[in-house]
Amino acid sequence: MHFFDRVVGAVISVISFVTLSPVQHGIENQTPLQLPNQLPEPVDRYMEPVRPVQHAIDSSSDSVPSDVGPIFAPPGTPAEDGFLCDYTAMSSDWVACSNTTRECWLENTQTQEQFNITTPYEDLTPTGILRQYSLEIVDDSYDADGMEFNEAKLFKYLGDTKPSQYPGPWIQACWGDTVEVSVTNNMAHNGTSVHWHGVRQLLTMHMDGVNGITQCPIAPLDTFVYKFRVMQYGSSWYHTHYSVQYADGAVGPMTFHGPMSAEYDEAISPPLIMTDWGHNSAFDAVYQGLTSPDILLNGRGNVTQFNNAVPNTTIVQPPYQKSFDGDPPTKKYLFRVINTSFDMTFIFSIDNHLLQVVSADFVAIEPYTTSSILVGIGQRYNVIVEANPVSNNNTGPIAADGNYWIRTFTADCGGHQGVSPNYMETGILRYNSSSPATPTTTEWTDFSPQECGDEPYASLIPKVNWTIGDASNGPNGEQFDLWIDFRGKSVYPLAKWTLAAEVDGGDQFDPMRVNYSNPTFLNLDTDGPWVKSWRIVPEDYTSTDWIFLAIIPGSSGSTGAHPIHLHGHDFAILEQASNKAYHPSTLNLKTDNPPRRDVVLVDTSGYVVIAFKADNAGACELDLAKPPGGPDTSPAIIEAKRVCGKWKAWYGDEGNWAAPGAACGQTDPAMCFQDDSGV
Structure with missing residues (x-):
């Protein structure tokens, strides 16, 4: 068995964000242990610096060596931000060229080589510094x-003695x-x-979270x-991956500074995070829906x-506001727009302002201009907005007072819909602060807010x-049916979704359920059959082979468009069809520079076909092998087992569970604790 065969399950190949709907009333699970309200302080060995540490040379110091690469602020970054890119590990022949x-x-001043928007970033990257948070x-x-x-x-x-925050601290690199x-x-x-959403994690799949x-x-x-x-490089977010936590x-924003496919003057900081919001825990909302959604x-x-x-019930604070105060009409702003929702797909727009779209997820694209963008759960777009309002047949007159709504419509994709006429007015752009x-x-x-589909396929170049x-896995790849079955509770209480492989019959409702205490990563030396509920899809290919996956809504049906996210890869979208039934004989696959990203919406009236290289197993670089009966030598395995030991001790005392045994209405005590797939 090849390492990719073992690791494809660890990377999970395709993980879908579950578009949740209230289906029954019930208790809040996933909160099993009764611990003291006052937690003890973390032990000393965990007391890292409070603020991010960047291992860089102080560019203001007279001691900066003259034979090192550049230190510079990312383009458009406010001076007060203080963030610097540091390439002093490179030679002095390299200079910043983004201005x-x-x-x-x-750019290398001697060879004229560049790291730029067309550099094949999966093969070539500059050498930066270590950023610690x-x-x-x-x-x-x-x-x-x-x-x-x-x-x-x-x-x-x-x-930090300051209050915790939403969104979380901004991770920059x-x-x-x-x-x-x-x-x-x-x-x-x-x-x-x-989970560090969209990060390639090449050879570090055990850091995927x-x-x-x-x-x-x-x-x-x-x-x-x-x-x-x-x-x-580009925009993303980080979030916990413990069920619906x-x-x-x-969650928090994450920015990797790098080149951009169009010009801009200033980057809006921090990034714009859009989300739905409830007033009951998500662990309860999966049964009852969000309470008082917003x-x-x-x-x-x-x-x-x-x-x-x-x-x-408390004072409502003013909405998010951005000022273009006193800016010339030619000034351009970079907005990083991210959807971190539980249940909502958004259409983002700014009244009287066009959006120049320059990236989709972590992929820089040829710029195109539009009045709005549809952003699915987990998706990100970088857009450039000019301080120059427009008026045409598709919009109202230019505002005399210079105030414009920033709108986040809920697309008709099966999630909560706004009730009040002005629900989407969530921010203000002002020309007079x-x-x-x-x-x-x-x-x-x-x-139309009734739309539910990705940005135009032909625009994402x-x-x-x-x-x-x-x-490499068949003439047209492998077929997976996206099944939704609200009757599948016999598997576990919240068994609703599955990707059923055609080789399994295609119409079987067989949802995944992980074992928190026995992660796939610690089973990479398995030679026998995999645990069935882990839904491992064995593959045996080389790092140059392409894997095609056709993802098709099952006949049980679903609502709206379902977001599919691939960990450890950007995938090519060979075809994204609406109002078209899947059949191998009618496929129209684009293989010459097709759209590429890490989250795609699957229309319930059609299908998507994606492709990625089998090149991110990672296990071979982790030195996971050990002599029979001998000790573990891999630091990654040693640390994984330490974390699992702590977890098992914490989880193993059922007497601390909030709902032990059948008290939660389940005959299997484990279902009281983990009532869903776990991820």
Whole structure:
């Protein structure tokens, strides 16, 4: 058995974000242990610096060597931010070139070589520095929108005396850096792990942060250190991957600075995070739905605006605002737009302002202009906005007072829908920062909130060209049916979704369920059959082989478009069909530089065919082998077993469970604790 055969399950190949709907009332699970309300301080060995540490040379110092590469602020970064890219590990022949054109990042003055927008970033990256962050996750209460949410789970800098925050601290790095993040779990009732969404994790798949697959959950009062190389550049987010925990607030923005496919003057900081928001825990919402749902834009919302029938119980703060105060009409701003929702797909727009789209997920694209973008759960877009409002047949008149609504419509993709007429007015763009006026502008009319589909296929043209080879797993790859079956509770209480392989009959409802205490990563030397519920798909290919997957909504049906996310890879979208039945004879696959990203929406009336190389097994580089009966020698395995030992001790005392045995209505006590797939 080849290593890829063993590891494809660890990377899970395709993981879908579950679009959840309220299906029954029930208790809040996944909160099993009763610990003291006052947690002890973390032990000394976990007390890393509170603020991020960058191993860099002080560019203001007279001691900076003259024979090293450049130190510079990323283009458009506010001076007060203080963040610098540092390439002093490279020779002095290399200089920053992004001030000449945003498509260039570094240039060698002797050879004229460049790291730029067309550099094949999976093969070539500059050499940056080590960036260290220390975070903790805590139980907290958070008032984002005029109603307290008492079951929030939030990130903060470890040891920081300031309140925890939503979104969490901004993780920044530069193309070619190495990022190291120490994560301490200071929650009372949850394990956790942290996924770095969209990160390539080449040869570091054990840092992917999916409990039950790449690690055991981090137990309360324990710490795990994630470390990975920044091979890509662009916008993303990090979030916990312990069931639906992230929807309680455990998310934060992540920016990898690098080149851009169009010019801009200033980057809006921090990135724009859009999310749905409820006032009951997500562990309860999977049964009952979100209580008093709302939309937040960078942590601000108005619970009365999403549904006018819901009264606020605390003071509603002003919405998110951005000022173009005094800017010339030619000034251009970079907006990094991210959807971190539990249940909502958004259409983002700014009244009277066009959006120039320059990247989709971590993939730089040929720029195109539109009035709005549809952003699925987990997707990201970088867009450039010019300080120059327009008026045409598709929009209202230019605002005399210079105030414009920033809108986040809920697309008709099966999630919660706004009830009140102005629910989507979640931010304000002002040309006069001192103005207190409420905008009176009207929305663009050239799109419909009833739409539910990705940005136009033909518009997503990657700047780095890929040519896709023939499928190595059959003439048209392998077929997986996306099944939704609300009757499948006999498997486990929240068994709703599955990707059923055609080789298994294609129509079988056989959902995945991981074992928190026995992650796939610790079973890479398995030679016998895999545990059936792990849903391992064995593959035996070389690193140059292409794997094609056709993902098709099953006949049980679903609502809206379902987001599919691939870990450890960008995938090529060979075909994305709507209102078309799948059949191998009618496929129209694009193999010459097709759209590429890491989250795609599968239309329930069609299908998608994706392709990726079998080149990210990672296990061969981890030195996982050991003599028969001998001790473990791999640091990765040793640490994984230590984390699992802490987890098993924490989880193993059923007397501490909030609902032991059949008290939660389940005959199997394990179902009281883990009522879903676990991821």
